[in-house]
Structures are given as structure tokens and as C-alpha cells.
Amino acid sequence: MPTPRSLRRQNPITFVLAGILCIGFFIFFFSSSDGAPAVGTQGTGETASNVLSPPSLPFRKSKSNEPPPAPPVVHYYMNNLTNTRTPIENSETVLILTPLAKFYQEYWDNLLRISYPHNLVSLGFIIPKTKEGNAAYADLQTQISKTQNGPKLKRFASITILRQDTESPLNSQSEAERHKMENQKPRRAAMAKARNSLLFTTMGPTTSWVLWLDADIVEFPPTMIQDLAAYDVPIIAPNCFQRFYNEDTKKNDIRGYDFNNWIDSPTAQALGSKMGKDDILLEGYGSMATYRSLMAKMYDPSADPGAKIKLDGVGGAALLVKAEVHRDGAMFPPFPFYHLIETEGFAKMASRLNWESYGLPHYLVYHYNE
Amino acid sequence: MPTPRSLRRQNPITFVLAGILCIGFFIFFFSSSDGAPAVGTQGTGETASNVLSPPSLPFRKSKSNEPPPAPPVVHYYMNNLTNTRTPIENSETVLILTPLAKFYQEYWDNLLRISYPHNLVSLGFIIPKTKEGNAAYADLQTQISKTQNGPKLKRFASITILRQDTESPLNSQSEAERHKMENQKPRRAAMAKARNSLLFTTMGPTTSWVLWLDADIVEFPPTMIQDLAAYDVPIIAPNCFQRFYNEDTKKNDIRGYDFNNWIDSPTAQALGSKMGKDDILLEGYGSMATYRSLMAKMYDPSADPGAKIKLDGVGGAALLVKAEVHRDGAMFPPFPFYHLIETEGFAKMASRLNWESYGLPHYLVYHYNE
Numbered sequence: 142m143p144t145p146r147s148l149r150r151q152n153p154i155t156f157v158l159a160g161i162l163c164i165g166f167f168i169f170f171f172s173s174s175d176g177a178p179a180v181g182t183q184g185t186g187e188t189a190s191n192v193l194s195p196p197s198l199p200f201r202k203s204k205s206n207e208p209p210p211a212p213p214v215v216h217y218y219m220n221n222l223t224n225t226r227t228p229i230e231n232s233e234t235v236l237i238l239t240p241l242a243k244f245y246q247e248y249w250d251n252l253l254r255i256s257y258p259h260n261l262v263s264l265g266f267i268i269p270k271t272k273e274g275n276a277a278y279a280d281l282q283t284q285i286s287k288t289q290n291g292p293k294l295k296r297f298a299s300i301t302i303l304r305q306d307t308e309s310p311l312n313s314q315s316e317a318e319r320h321k322m323e324n325q326k327p328r329r330a331a332m333a334k335a336r337n338s339l340l341f342t343t344m345g346p347t348t349s350w351v352l353w354l355d356a357d358i359v360e361f362p363p364t365m366i367q368d369l370a371a372y373d374v375p376i377i378a379p380n381c382f383q384r385f386y387n388e389d390t391k392k393n394d395i396r397g398y399d400f401n402n403w404i405d406s407p408t409a410q411a412l413g414s415k416m417g418k419d420d421i422l423l424e425g426y427g428s429m430a431t432y433r434s435l436m437a438k439m440y441d442p443s444a445d446p447g448a449k450i451k452l453d454g455v456g457g458a459a460l461l462v463k464a465e466v467h468r469d470g471a472m473f474p475p476f477p478f479y480h481l482i483e484t485e486g487f488a489k490m491a492s493r494l495n496w497e498s499y500g501l502p503h504y505l506v507y508h509y510n511e
Numbered sequence: 512m513p514t515p516r517s518l519r520r521q522n523p524i525t526f527v528l529a530g531i532l533c534i535g536f537f538i539f540f541f542s543s544s545d546g547a548p549a550v551g552t553q554g555t556g557e558t559a560s561n562v563l564s565p566p567s568l569p570f571r572k573s574k575s576n577e578p579p580p581a582p583p584v585v586h587y588y589m590n591n592l593t594n595t596r597t598p599i600e601n602s603e604t605v606l607i608l609t610p611l612a613k614f615y616q617e618y619w620d621n622l623l624r625i626s627y628p629h630n631l632v633s634l635g636f637i638i639p640k641t642k643e644g645n646a647a648y649a650d651l652q653t654q655i656s657k658t659q660n661g662p663k664l665k666r667f668a669s670i671t672i673l674r675q676d677t678e679s680p681l682n683s684q685s686e687a688e689r690h691k692m693e694n695q696k697p698r699r700a701a702m703a704k705a706r707n708s709l710l711f712t713t714m715g716p717t718t719s720w721v722l723w724l725d726a727d728i729v730e731f732p733p734t735m736i737q738d739l740a741a742y743d744v745p746i747i748a749p750n751c752f753q754r755f756y757n758e759d760t761k762k763n764d765i766r767g768y769d770f771n772n773w774i775d776s777p778t779a780q781a782l783g784s785k786m787g788k789d790d791i792l793l794e795g796y797g798s799m800a801t802y803r804s805l806m807a808k809m810y811d812p813s814a815d816p817g818a819k820i821k822l823d824g825v826g827g828a829a830l831l832v833k834a835e836v837h838r839d840g841a842m843f844p845p846f847p848f849y850h851l852i853e854t855e856g857f858a859k860m861a862s863r864l865n866w867e868s869y870g871l872p873h874y875l876v877y878h879y880n881e
Contacts, residue, residue, distance in 0.1 A: 303716060337840035342716050346673065470707035472840040476863040493846040 184280035189362035224349040224463045226373040228366070229258060234298070234462075235366055238265045239356050241333045243273060245282035245509055247359035253288065257366040259297050267303045267335050277356075279300070301343050305335060322426055326482065329421075333475035333483040336457065340467060351467060352485075353460040360384075360507035361459065368504065369461040372449060375489065375496035376466060378402050379504040380436055381458040397437025398508045400424045401456030401485050402500050404434040413480040419475045424454070424485075439502035452498040454485040459506045466496045514788045594719040594833045596743040598736070599628060603719035604668070605736055606834075608635045609726050610705045613643060614650035615879055617729035622740035623658065627736040629667050637705050647726075648672070671713050675705060692796055696815040696852065699791075700742050703845035705852040706827065710837060719836060723830040723854075730754075730827065730877035739831040739873065742819060745866035746836060746858065748772050749874040750806055751828040767807025768878045770794045771826030772870050774804040791847045794824070794855075809872035822868040824855040829876045836866045 223231050235257060239248075255262070267282065268274045281302070289296050336353070344351065352366060361379065362368065369377050381399035386392075401424060409431035413422055423429055436452065457473075471494055474486035481489050488498045531604070593601050605627060609618075625632070636651065638644045659666050706723070714721065722736060731749065732738065739747045751769035756762075770795060779801035783792055793799055806822065827843075843865055844856035851859050858868045 302714065334839050338838040341711060341714050341838050341840075344711050346671065346712050386828055468708040468711050469704050470711075470842040470845055472842060 149440075208485065220272045220347060222347065222464075224370070224465070226371045228349065228370045229261070232261060233370075234261050234263065234347050235350045235352055236263045236265060236343060236345075236348045237352045237354055238336070238339050238343065238507065239267075239354050240332065240339065241274075241277055241281065241356040242269045242271075243356065244277040244284075245357060245359055246284075247509065248356055248388050249281075249284045249288075250360065251359055252354075253295060254363045255366060256363040259295055261298065263298045263343070263348075264300045265303070265339050266301070266339060267305055267339040269335075270304050274304070275298045278304070303342060305338065310454075318462055322423060322428070325423055326421055326477075329483040330475040333473035333486070336473040336483070337475070340472065344464065351462045351464055352459045355458045355508075357509040358459055358506055359509045365459070365506070366461065369501075372499065372501075374449075374499045376455060376460065376498040377449070378436070378455050378458075378460045378498070378500045379506045380440055380500065380502050381456060381508055382437075382440065382505045383508045383510050385510055395505070395507075397435070397440065399456035399458045400435050402436035402439050402452055403431075403452055403454045404436075404451070405453040406432040406434065408432040416480055419477055420480060421482050422480045422485075436500045436502050440505065441503060444503050446503045447501075447502060449499045449501055452500040453488060453492070454481065455488040455498050455500070457484040458508065460484070463496075464496070466491055467501060469494045469496070471496065525556050535625050565757070568805060568858050577752060579877055592717065592719060592834075594740070594835070598719065598740045598742045598815045599631075602631060603721045603740075604631050604633065605722055606633045606713060606715075606718045607722045607724055608706070608709050608713065609637075609724050610702065610709065611636045611638045611644075611647055611651065611726040612641075613726065614647040614654075615727060615729055616650075616654075617879065618726055619651075619654045619658075621729050621731065622724075623665060623852070624733045625736060626733040629665055631668060633668045633713070633718075635671045635673070635709050635850060636671070637675055637709040639705075644674070648674070673709060673712060675708065692798070695793055696791055696847075699853040700845040703843035703856070706843040706853070707845070710842065714834065714837060718834045721832045721834055723827045723832065725828045725878075727879040728829055728876055731875075735829070735876070736831065739871075742869065742871075744819075744869045745833050746825060746830065746861055746868040747819070748822065748825050748828075748830045748868070748870045749876045750810055750870065750872050751826060752807075752810065752875045753878045755880055765875070765877075768812065769826035769828045770805050770807050771824055772806035772822055773801075773824045774806075774821070775823035776802040776804065778802040786850055789847055790850060791852050792850045792855075806872050807871045810875065811873060814873050816873045817869055818873060819869045819873075822870040823862070824851065825858040825868050825870070826880065827854040830854070833866075836861055836864070839864045839866070839867065 224233055225231050228235070252264075268278050268281070285300055289300070294458070340351070350366070350370065358381070365379065369379065380397070380402070382395045383398040384393065384395055387394035403424060409422055412429070413432065416422075422431060424431060424433065424435070433454070436450065439450070462471075471487060471491040473483050474490060475482070480487040481490050492496060594603055595601050598605070607622070622634075638648050655670055659670070682830070710721070720740065728751070735749065739749065750767070750772070752765045752845070753768040754763065754765055757764035773794060779792055782799070784800065786792075792801060794801060794803065795803070803824070806820065809820070832841075841857060842863040843853050844860060845852070848856040849859050861868060
């Protein structure tokens, strides 16, 4: 039985944004006016050559002794920011967000292989301020430095790293402790806050898509972003599996890993209706049998690989979300929301905003096997 | 009886980000390393003089024929982003967010008078794509252009304008139509989505405080940001009043205006418990007497002007929020959340995240009187 991924969360409590790493890459906007009235100075090559302050992140001044030039006024005209089934043709930007507790080289190598144009991809990380987090931060920066100084086609548009404080992590981080059901709510709540911090801080006016990608996802098809976007649905999750050596068959094998992608059941609904308002439903515990239909159990190599199903709960291992879903307000509830929390609560909140979630049972991504 | 401010909402339905106006001003960061390990190229004057891509908003290239320089790596070290009772001394940045349906010159003139250092203040607007919105957009840009090219001390750090589509506005926008109780839910939901779009798009890694300020607030003390921040609480609202000519006394007078700042009542709780899950409680309707304690009714010119009270619901007329409250995930629910919506739902959601709301009954801000 694989470890449910919800047990593998770190435990940050309060968040302090500490280290911001910003790596620039130049992207061209060739879009015409949107027809709205334009008053004020039109941006020209001259003014655009200034170091601008973006909406909320001011830049260092180049040389502190020079008098600052007059602030330029630059207009960015975007013909209705889109998120379509052909995102590359429409130059749609993707923001890949990863809560990072431990750095896996395989994660980074796999990320570099995505065939979506890297100059349309921004990365965002949130890393706990723990000893393990510091190590992950150092490893990540080494790789970023290598990539962003490497071949131009491999460089990402920008990279942001947030550091978060961990006020009172559970003292024991043993395997057994992480599994305990009563530890799940604070763990998932802390993870939800980390995701929200990352999302609220990094999403900008040009973001078309947000890809949530956990740091322990080490293998997926390089075309995944295009593949998922082609479904043109608000929220879509591939099926998260794990490779392992099967002692029974003496062969390499795979097994379902992320149990947070599910279709709801009357049993789970009934359980929830009898709960106190602060109680949450959890998946993968024998003492709380929900009889939900888990996508992790639906994989069939002989089925139509493109088949999609409607989901009521989603996991965050790999999850493509149209930016407008988040802009409407859909976030990861750190509190019980219809007795759901974090990514599962996100799917419920999105559905309250009339955005539907889908899953691809036969499209696999792989979780690291420690 | 003044018009409840919840009736004065525009009705945007779906949101398209169209016009982004970005006005740069240079801010210096003189903070030391936060002790986290730093790997990679340290930012220098040379690299910082490049036009950088911020986390999610890439810039125009200065001259399209020049080969792009190698992407610079710049580190922003911030000693634990703070929000304290002495925000100016700590150079804390404030993001002022305004949903703007109609431009009032008095709003802008009043905004220019704030004594908080303007180079620490970013502005964000969301404007509907209606005829009225286009006019407001033009007026706003004229004033922005004047201000940002005017005296350096009056210039703001940056300004972002989002345009939103309005798919199916109510056909009749008459006074009577706006008042109808059954129109309140879609109106407030649309306003909530507008606030969320603005918030998710403009908040950046350096934002310490968010000041929500409605476009029809035309008068408050220039020290308001410092005054409110001095309470060092997560969420705080001054009391929103309106000046008018009192026909009875034949004198200029004032009256309470924003009825969304309230302390909950057992009656309202009981009403909510009998409602369907999609029904909402509304304030200011005789047919739904909630017996909540309204801050708008508590003003006493002879009382201690600094007195604060705990609130359960807040309005958005003027509202100072610590950025970490939003980063934790607190947004403006466009769906009924504990039978509350928009700003009132925000206070409830914040309380679910253990952030408390406060009000200042005797600290007044003034709403425009049409």
C-alpha cells in the first residue's frame, strides 16, 4: 500500500516572505489596442528602456548616485487575455507553482524537458525555513543559475522563490507520526496556506494558466501542458502514479499514488452531514471508509488514453487550472469547507463558483519513490 | 434614510484583463541578507540595470533589433516582510485597491493628500468595460498622467488598471432596480469577483498592507493609513459616513452610510440557520430584520475617538488589511459563505483563518453624496 500523498506534507505555520529571486527574460508583446480609450503617454522604445516598477514589485535602482529619471508611462495592451485549447499559438503564459520541501534533481530535469516554450513559463516556489528547506533552497538555486545562464531556449521567463517560517512543526517527523489521522488537519491546513501565499503573491495580470506541480513529481510527458490545455476545461488533473519493484511478481510495476482525485459518494456525503463544522473527511483511512470512486484506482492501460471524467475532489500533485478560476477567488481553504480542506476543498470552492474539475484516469504522471 | 452602499454596485459578470498601465518609480532596498543560503550570481549594479521580468509580468523589450542580453539574476533580500504599528519607519509598502465604476475628482484629490510616503504606495483599479467605465478610465488616466509626471513626492510607486467585461448587466439600472433585494446577490457576487481579480492580480511579494478604498470615498484624514496601522490588528475599518443637508434642522449634517460593518446578533444567526444553503443575509432591509449592531449607528462625537470595537462583518468602503490575511487565503466569497457574501463573507472567512476584524466607530471617512 503506497503512502497517501497527503501524509507527505511539511508543516509550516506562519509565512514570512524572505528571499525573492527574480530572473529576467524578455518577452515581446505584439498585440494591438483593445479599443479602450487610451489617455496619457503611449509607451515608446525610449520609455520602455527604463527599469520599470511592476504593479507591486519595485526594482533596484541601477546606480544609486544617478538622479532617477522621470517615471515612464507604459501601456500593456492585451487583446483579452485568453486560455484556449491552443495555448502556444496564442502565446499564453503558464505559471508553474511548486511547494518545495525537498529538492529532487529528477524534478528539475523533468521540468526542463517540457516542450511548452520556456519563455512563456514562469516558475514559483515556496520553501519552508527549516534545515531541510535551506538545503532544498541551495540545490534549487544552483540548478536555476545553471539553467538561466544556459541555452536561451531552456531559460524560463521568470522565477520567484518565497521562504516561509515554520513556527511549531510537529516535534516528531517520523513515518508513523506523519501517518496519524489527527495530524492530517493541521498539516493540510499549513499546506493550504503555503499554496495560497504562493498563488496570491506570484499570479500577475498576464497569467493565463496555473500549473500546480508538487516537488516530488519526477516524470510526465514533455507535452503535458499542451495535452491538458487541449481539453479546454477549468481544472484538470492527470493520474498520479508511482513506480516500484513488485516483490510478488519480481518485476518493475506501477501503483496509484494520489488519492485526493475522487468522485463523491453518498456515504461520504452522509458522513459529512453528521460531522461537527470543524471536522474534515479524509481519504485513505480504514476507520473512515468513504466509498468514493478514486481516480487512482481507475487506470486501465487498454482504455482510451484520452478519456476524461468529472471529479469532485482533486489533488495537487499535478493540476492545470485556468487563471480565471483563481481570479474569481478559488483558493485552497485552510479551514474545513464543506468538510474538505486544501486541494479537495479547492475543487469544492471552484464548483461553488461554477467551475468544474476533471481528471484523466489513463494519463499518468509519476511520484518519486523514496 | 441613506442608500445602503451595497446597492451602489456595478454589475460585472466575467472578467477579462485588458488594459494594464504600469508606471514606474524607483524604490531602493537597503536590507541585509536574511541568513538563508544564497547560491547563484549576486545581483550587482550592472545586472540590475537590465530591464527585468518580474515574477509574472514580463516587460517590453527596449529595442526589438538588439540581441537580448543574458538574463540577469537579482536577489531581493527582505528582512522578514513586516506589517507593524510603525509602517513608515519600517518602509512597509501599501497596496491601495479600488473597484472603479465612476471617477470622482474628489476621490483622486483626497488620495493625493495622504501623508503616507507615496513611493511606498501602489495603486490598483478594476474598471468595468461599459460606457461609464470607459469614461472613468479616461478620467483616471488623465489624472494619473498628471500626478506621475508631477512633483516627485506625489508620485506613486506603481499603478495597475484592469478592465473587466460585463456580460449581462441588468437592463434597468434605475434607482428602484438597484434597491431590489433579489438583485443584491448577483450584484454582490459580481463585486466580490472583481475584488478577487484585482487582489490576486496585483498583490506582490513586497506588499505589507492592502487598503481597500471604494471609488466614492472622497474624504478622510491624510494620516488614515498610519492611524489604522497603529492599531496593529489584522483587519480594521473606519466608520463610513456621508455629508448631507438636513432639511429638518436646515443645517449641514452627517449620517451613517456603510451598513456592512456590524456585530452579529442571535436573530441573524437564527435567520441564517433556517435558510437554504444558497440564501444570504442582507443588512438594511425591513423585511429581513437582523438586529445586528451596526457600526454606522454607533458614532458619538463625544466618545474617545480612538475606541475600537470587534466586528463580525465588514464593508469595503475603507478597510485596511494585513497582507498576510489575504496570503493565507482570505478572499471575498462570491458565493454564500455562512450565508454571507463579498466583504461580509470576507470577515467571516478571515475569522475562520483566526484573523479578527475591528472597527473604529468614531473615526470617520466620507462617502460621496450624489
